[in-house]
Amino acid sequence: MKNHNLIKARKKKNLTQDQLAKMLGYKGKQSVANWENNYISPPLETAILISQLLDEDINFLFKQNVQETHTRKRVAI
Template identity: 40%
Template sequence: MNTRLRNARRAKGLTQEEMAKLLGYQSKSGYSMIETGRNRPPLPVALRIAQIVDQEVGQLFPADEVQSS
């Protein structure tokens, strides 16, 4: 579980469903799998998430939690 990400999302008042829509996912499951740690986000997605929640990407995702390609 990425509690940093969950807390940042909640601090912005966003639901997982809203985050998924902002990221262009068809359903919340794609985003939910990132937040629960089942999937590592590609770098462009990690950067977009950080932008949405006004955080540095390194604060939300340690380097080993992001796909480089």
């Protein structure tokens, strides 16, 4: 399931995946594509920076990812 909030927020700022990646210090768009496709989640520091760059609340952009990670950790315990 895609991270539609992240995709919409990026497009609202008229940024490509490659442009956002470069603003974050990444060489290419692969990491952004992986986050948007929910293959992986960005590190917390990167998620905070993304929320600042896109002028969106971090919970709006990554809430589902944070909840799923928290649930997986609780199940593992």
